[in-house]
Every structure is written in C-alpha cells, then in structure tokens.
Amino acid sequence: MNFEIDPKKSIRSQIVEHFRAKIRKGGLKPGDRLPSARELAGTFGTAESNVHHALAALVKEGLLTRRPKAGTVVTTGVEKLTCAAIYLSWLFIQRGENFTRLLIEMLEESFSARGIRCMVIYDTPSQNGLEQLKKLAENRQIQGVIVGNLTPDQYPFFARLPIPFSALTSMRIPNRVSFFSTETIREIATRIRRDGIRQLGILAANQIVNPDGSPENEIHQQLFQQLRRQQLQVRPEWIYDSSRLGVAKVLDSTTFAYDGFRAIWQQPEHPEALLLFSDDLVSGLAMAFYRYNVKVPEDIRLYIHKTRENELVLPFPCTLLENRIHELAETLVQQLVDQSEGRPPTPGRLSLEIRDWRP
Secondary structure, three states: OOOOOOOOOOHHHHHHHHHHHHHHOOOOOOOOEOOOHHHHHHHHOOOHHHHHHHHHHHHHHOOEEEEOOOEEEEOOOOOOOOEEEEEEOHHHHHHOOHHHHHHHHHHHHHHHHOOOEEEEEEOOOOOHHHHHHHHHHHOOOOOOEEEOOOOOOOHHHHHHOOOOEEEEOOOOOOOEEOOOOHHHHHHHHHHHHHOOOOEEEEEEOEOOEOOOOOEOOHHHHHHHHHHHHOOOEOOHHHEEOHHHHOOOEOOOHHHHHHHHHHHHHOOOOOOOEEEEEOHHHHHHHHHHHHHOOOOOOOOOEEEEEEEOOOOOOOOOOEEEEEEOHHHHHHHHHHHHHHHHOOOOOOOOOOOOEEEEEOO
16 A cells, blocks of 8 residues: 655545545445554554544544444445535625525525534635535535536636535536426526517616627527527617626616616517516616606516515515525535435426516
C-alpha cells in the first residue's frame, strides 16, 4: 500500500481520505474487507486508536460497515447524507424576496423530517460562500448541497464538487427543478388562448430574450413555441425583461414593473393581456395602472405566475398561475437523497394550479 504521510495534516484525516478516495475510484469495491486495525496501524505507522477513529468516521459516512467476525467491509461506496447545505447567491440576498425566506423554511423542514441536518450559506459579492462550500465539501462536513438559483457560469464549480447537488434552474441537467416544464408551459399557453386572448405582452424580472430578440434559453424557446402554436401574437415591443437593463435579474422589482408597463403601454397598439413572470412585480404594476388610469380586465387582462404560499394583496382581478414552494423544496431534497443513495434523481416536475382571482 503506497501511502506518504504529510506531517502538516492529521494522520486520522489522511487515513480517512485515503480509503474514501479508493472506495470512490473503485479501488475498493462493495463487499471488500479491510485488513485488521492492527495490520493497518503497522502499514500507516501509527497507533491502532488512530485507525479506529478513521474507520469510525467512514462508517458514519456510510462507506464502511463493521460486522462481528466479518471485520470492516466496504458498503455500496455511497456516502450517507447526514448534513447538507443550502447555497444562496448574492443576488438572492440583494432582492430580499419573501419567496427565498419561505424556500429556506420549507427546505429545512424537509431535511429535518428525514433526520438530515442542514446549514444555509449566504454568498457575498466576492463569492466567499463558494469557498466556504468547497471546504465543507472537501472535509465532508456536508455531503450534499441545494443551489437556490444555478446559473450556467456557476455550473462548472458545482459539477466539480465531490458531493452531489440539486438546483432550482432552467438549465437542462437531470438534478434540477424548474418552475417551467414543457407541460406547464403548454398549460399556460392553452389557458390564455382559451380565454380568447390573441395578443399578449410579457413582463419578466429575469432575462427571457437575448439582445437580438431570440429566446434566452431552452425554457424560453419552448414558451414562445407554445404561444405561437396557440396563435398568440407576442411582439418584441410588448416584451419587457431584465435585458432592457443589461442585467440577468432585476433588484428593484417595483420600479422595474412600473417602467416596464409604461414602455409597453406607450406603444401605438396595446396587447390584450399581460403575462407576469415574478409575483414581486405586482406592486409596481398596480402603481402604473393607477398612474395611467388602466382598468382591469376592461383595458387589459392579467396572468400572474406566483408561488401559492406567498400571499399577495391583489387589487385587481387576474388569473393566477401557481406552483407550490413546499413541492419545490420536497423535490429538491428528494433529488439530493436519491443521488446520495446511488439512484438517479427524481424528475423535477412541479404541478401547476390555475385559478381566477377577484378582489
């Protein structure tokens, strides 16, 4: 057994990492039996107590089991999930959304119900949170992480972590949950067309189109395809998203919604309905309606995507397109548990409830 001791590190931690790496890389397979603690102590040139402590740590992780008469045996090679992290980017903190607070609460409840501890890591502009996350993962203080809003530029970092992750994202990865599946988008487009709408505007707090007017990603491409299939007209001047400000996601949603509606309403021709992506746009929209004396639904009809648990004061009639944060949290946690137990992650499809609202 080739093993070089680093005098700057704990011998116990080095023994743990040695066997953890061998199990994960297939050098030790499920069912393989390790030599006795006495033999290993001789091999590593240390006391038996250090070997016992190291093997106990690997047993706790779920990589080894110690059986009477059988000795220490490699299990499935899958690390037991006892503590997970919830990672929130700086943007989440800046926006201060009620959705974020509810999501954290429900993730914590879901972990607790499974006997899993969790910690919340809030990032900073200098991304100190990512560095903290990397150290926790490498030291096995956490065995999994849930990412609040995974972006393409962050994906390589999380893909390289030595622990599984699940994420709320529109990226096409198996360990993701998105508010908008193909089925959800189809339901939304079908409902709008069934209501007799032919011309539709879109107000979105994130980026849904590129500077050239093309869809920003696959999810938004599906959205526009479904709208076209339902013969819904969406003109470029009726789309107001975060690309108008040159950012991925806006921070001041109230001002953004007010300015966005004004930009759409000042066009020579108005859409018959407006689709809102983000429930925190409602207050700014209400201010714009008052300023321009817009009556709902006489002048324009509203379709608002929101989360059910996030209660809003809605001063106008509208159609609500609702997902549940509880279902989102449960799916994210289950995906993490699936991966930690060696299974493919549960598909991240969320149900959609459509209901009409009258004040």
